Amino acid sequence: MxxxxxxxxxxxxxxxxxxxxxxxxxxxxxxxxxxxxxxxxxxxxxxxxxxxxxxxxxxxxxxxxxxxxxxxxxxxxxxxxxxxxxxxxxxxxxxxxxxxxxxxxxxxxxxxxxxxxxxxxxxxxxxxxxxxxxxxxxxxxxxxxxxxxPTPKTVLTENNQSEDSIELSVVGTRNVDETTPANVTIINREQIEKQQARDVRDLLRYEPGISVPYDSRGGLQGINLRGLSGNRVNLQVDGIRLPYEYNYGATRLGRDFVDIETLNALEIFRGNNSAALGSDALGGTVNFATASTREFLESIGKNSYTSLRAQYSSKDSGFVGTFTQANRLDNFDTLFIYTRRDSGSLDVAGGNSIYQDDQDRTRNNFLGKLTYNFNEQSFLEFTGEYFNNVTDSKFSTANLPGMIFEASTQDLQEEVTTNRERFSLAYQYDDPNSKSWLQFARAHIYYQNAITEEDSNRSVRTAGTIRTEAAEKDLTDRVFGVNLQLRSDFNVGNTKHRLTSGFDISNTYNERNYFNFITTTGTRVNAPTFPQKDFPDSDTFRLGTYLQNEISFGNGQVKLIPGLRFDFYNLTTANNPEFTQKQQGIDAVNYSTSAISPSLGIVYEPSPGLTLFSRYSRGFRPPLYSELNFAFRADIPFRPHKGISNPNLQAETSNNFELGLRSRSQQFDFDITGFYNRYSNFIEPSVFVGFDPNDFGTFRTAGRAIPFQIFQAQNIPDAEIYGLEIKTAYRFSKEPGGFSLKGALGWQVGNNLTRDIPLTTINPLQAVIGLGYQSPNDKWGAELIGTFVAKSREQALVDDQTSVQNGGQPTRKIDFYEPDAYTLVDFVGYYNINPNLTLTAGVYNIFNTEYYQYADVRSINRSAATFEAQRGRYAQPGTNFAVGLTWRF
Structure with missing residues (x-):
């Protein structure tokens, strides 16, 4: 002082x-x-x-x-x-x-x-x-x-952005700094604009070890972290869980419920992390942190902010327009963001255009916030958000033989509409200098409702007659919840403590309805087996409470971060006849369980700029409503199949270990993280368990009736995933700006130890290297980026579930497709025309490489007659460009 x-x-x-x-x-x-x-x-x-x-x-x-x-x-x-x-x-x-x-x-x-x-x-x-x-x-x-x-930043990430004081909304005031015992990535709003990302898949294309599976019908399927995807990764928007993925049969409904134009940052926590994030996030947590009025106003130093942003992408003739308005009047802050997106079919490389469905996509997203600032330390904020996405598809005739329909299908059209609305009220107090017992508090109450509707029409030729069928399906995910987090900073002797505690309570309602109609001579007739439900109406109650203490010893060179979390989970189902008729009279089951999950992080700084850390955590994920109670029935030629419930399904558990090193200097940064995760009762959602000798399909082959194949969610007793993550950055000049060289690598291996075969969700090795330049005054910048993706690890041959010879037992193996290795080269840049006007541009896949992403095609049978069509639907764009303009005033 x-x-x-x-x-x-x-x-x-x-x-x-x-x-x-x-x-x-x-x-x-x-x-x-x-x-x-x-x-x-x-x-x-x-x-x-x-x-x-x-x-x-x-x-x-x-x-x-x-x-x-x-x-x-x-x-x-x-x-x-x-x-x-x-x-x-x-x-x-x-x-x-x-x-x-x-x-x-x-x-x-x-x-x-x-x-x-x-x-x-x-x-x-x-x-x-x-x-x-x-x-x-x-x-x-x-x-x-x-x-x-100003003091120059000396601690930079691979994106040349400081990590010294990034506040994470998902865990209150837990800052990402050099003492965080985990591999965490923060992508801020400025990086989102400079990368010209259209969606989260674009945003993460330069993050090795992370993939975003995509389906042309169901959209983005989720995010794969450290070899785990789907519902093992916790996706949140401002700390509110997004709806879970639903992927059974021909239905692949993903988790694309957020427009990235509304984001202030994307926060990625690899692996099962702190007690505050939830034990069921076995693969990790991704939080979509929406923008606030304060960030916009601080960027221009005024009490009013307006921006217009437009972007065009040639890969799908897509246009994006965003309007943002932020204001401050006395103690009140207001924010409104509107985004409109329009796009068509992908312009793909190679000869795969015949397999691209004719599609039109539209999206409207509204975000509004009203904030009352009591003082600099506390505020009350109301948020309202509405997301609407519509995809209209007319399926290519070249694709129809590969679909899970009759071979005589002549035409198929579909409209998938996704809606999500949420309302939340949050109070936050944050005063790290307070001498009271409390330095941080956040209370959050929220409501979110998401509905996905699938409406399809198809024409089928039967005995020379065209029959038209219409199907209507919907999936509802409605959640109401409240959470509270408190933090106290205090000293005991020579140790400093940061004690964080809190709880999460939520109740989620899920519903699935399926209607099928046959149109003949202009009359719409309800088929006798409809309506149906793939699972019973379900309510899921979750309660989680946690305690975590960050203990610093002496001068802060050593930190211990023990944590403990308790989770209670209760699933209650309705007795819906639309479900039990598909289960042949079997009633749905309820489910209840609880678990205590400990964690421990250790951080050691032997010298300034060098940090060693290790972490252990225990993961716990109970089976979801759609895994415990599931009924699917497809009476199709040659391959009638159905799914049945597994009332004996057990919760997954994991023991997660992580070890890492960080090195920071004025010009060079280096990060390396190794991890090993061991899983018990790993849930495989769709396992072939045999044929039903008492249930046969309507269609016959050579006069023989074909029994239904049976699929069921089952536990894998023992599995493992381990890997390595490396990041590095070198800045050629000690002064701001100049040339920089950045690189990153992700490598993973996963094994089903029970059957001694590889896990199929593991991403192949990926490496990214970029040579960039930024002018000293940040007037302009550019980067040349190369991405190398290796061939995936060879999958084990598995039993062919379509063979009915030899008494219905499989006689051959399925050879799953493994896409070849590929290299992509992109060039991106930006130019600040003036402080209020920024131009961004980029050319992607400069050498027009034909490639396929493993996460999209890993389930395709290479030996199938329809292999080319199935693979062609997932071909990626050839050479394409994007250009954007942002005007702030």
Whole structure:
């Protein structure tokens, strides 16, 4: 702590200090307190009459003028990225009101504020962009003059972005810094725009070890982290769980419920992580953190922000338009974001265009927020969001033989509509300098409703007659929940503690309806076996409570982070006859279980810039409603099949180990993380278990009836996944900007130890390398990026479930398709025409490589007669370009 004193000669005074926390209070100011401050201001002997900011050679100069020309007394406190100057015996008397705020006065300085904090005290707060700014008092004959120079960032990620103080909304104020015992990736809004990402698959294309499976009918299927995908990865928007993936038979309904234009950041936690994130996230957690008014206003230093953003992509003739409006009036903040998307079929490489369905996609997304700021430490925020996506498809005739329909299908058209709406109310208090027992609190109550509707029409030729069938299916996921998180910082002897506790409570309702109609001579007739339900109407109650303590020893070189979480899970089902008739009279089962999951992280910093960490965590995932109770029946030629429930399904558990090293210097960064995860009762959702000798399909082969194949969710007793993740970055210059070289690699291996065969969800080895340049003033930048994806590990040959010879037993093996290795080269860049106008452009797959992503095609049978058609539907775009323009004002 340093003192500001009035100096007779007004000589130079250098401000230097050590982090000492100031006194702060938890309670909000009451109106009576404000009146006391205003009425008592005349007691101060020095008045601040004007505040100005001027540019200097290396930074800026803050000039504070006083009425009597005196330099006020005060003290200086350094706190993380803030320099706080507390002036005493002084009052504000400014022409434009008794407060001053300037956001983004220059690069490296987030904000400068001057506020009257009591009758005779004024606080000056200078906030750096991830680092503590250098502040010095300089000679002046009038008032107080401060020289402010931003401190260059020395800790950079592979995207050349600081990680020093990134606040994660999913875990409160748990910051990603060099002492986080996990591999975490944060992709911020600026990176989203510069990458010209259209969706989360675009956004993660340069993240090795992560894939986003895609289906042309059901959209993005989810995110694969460390070899686990689907419902083993917890996807959230602002901490609210997104609906689960539903993937059975021809139905592949994914988890594409968020438009990335609304995001402030995408937060990726690889592996089963902290106690606060939930034990059922066996693969990891991805949180879509939506934007807030504060971020937009701080970017231009005004109380009003408007932006128009447009982007075009040639890969599917897609156009995106986004309108953003943010405002601040007194204590109220408002935010509105609207996005419209229109696109068509993919323009693919090679001779695969005949397999591309004729598609039209439209999307509308609305996000609105209303925030009331009680003070700088606390606010109350209401959020409303509406997501609507419609995909109209007319299936290519070349694809129809490969679909799970009669071979005589002549035409197929489908419309898939996805709607999601959510409303939430959140209160947050955040004051790390508070001397009370509480430094952070967040309470959140929310409601979310998602419905996916599938409407299809197909024409089938039967005995020379065209029969038209119409099918209507819907899937509902409705959740109501509340969560609370508290954090207390305190010292015990020579140890510092950051104690985080909280709970999550939610109830989710799921419903699936299926109607099928046959149209003959203009009459719509309900088939006798419809309506149906693939699973009974279900309610899932979840309760989770957790405690985590971050303990720092001595000077902070060693940290222990123990955690403990308790989860209770209860599934209640309805007795729906539409479900039991498919189950041949078998009733649905209810399910209840609980578990305690410990975790422990260890961090050791042997020297500045070098960090070693390790982590253990216990995972727990109970079977979902669609895994326990499932009834699917497809009476189709040559391959009648059905799914049945498994009331004996058990919860999955895992033991997860992680070991890593981080090295940071002014020009070079290096990260390496190794992990090993062991799973018990691994749930495989669709396993072939045999033929039903008492149930035969309608269609006959050579006069013989074909028995139904039976599929069922089952537990794999023992499985493992291990791998390695590497990131590195080298900056050729110590100064901001210049050339940089970045690289990353992801390698994974997974085994079904019970059967001694590979797991099919494991991503192949992937490496990314990029050579980039950024001008010193960030006027423009460009990057050449190469991506190499290896051939996947050879899959084991599995029993062919279509053979009915030899008494219905399989006689051959299925040879699953393994796409060849490939290399892609992209070139992207941006140009800031002026501070308010940015142009982005990129050329992708420059060499027009024909390739397929393993996550899309891993279930295709290479030996099938329809192999080319099935694979061709998943061909990726050839050479394509994208261009975007953002106007902020």
């Amino acid at each position: 340093s003192k500001l004193k009035p100096i007779v000669s007004y000589s130079l005074l250098t401000i230097s200090c050590i982090c000492i926390l100031p006194v702060a209070t938890f309670a909000n100011e009451t109106p009576s307190q404000n009146n006391q401050v205003n009425s008592a201001q005349n007691a101060a002997s020095t008045e601040i009459t004007a505040i100005n900011i001027q540019e200097s050679d290396q930074g800026i100069t803050l000039i504070i003028e006083t009425a009597n020309g005196k330099t006020p007394e005060g003290e200086i406190i350094d706190n993380d990225t803030d320099v706080v100057i507390k002036l005493t015996d002084v009052k504000l008397n400014l022409p434009d009101g008794n407060n001053f705020l300037k956001n983004q006065p220059m690069e490296g300085i987030n904000s400068i504020s001057v506020t009257q904090t009591s009758a005779t005290e004024v606080e000056i707060k200078i906030t750096g962009n991830g680092t503590l700014p250098n502040v010095e008092q300089v000679e002046n004959q009038q008032g107080l003059t401060l020289s402010i120079i």
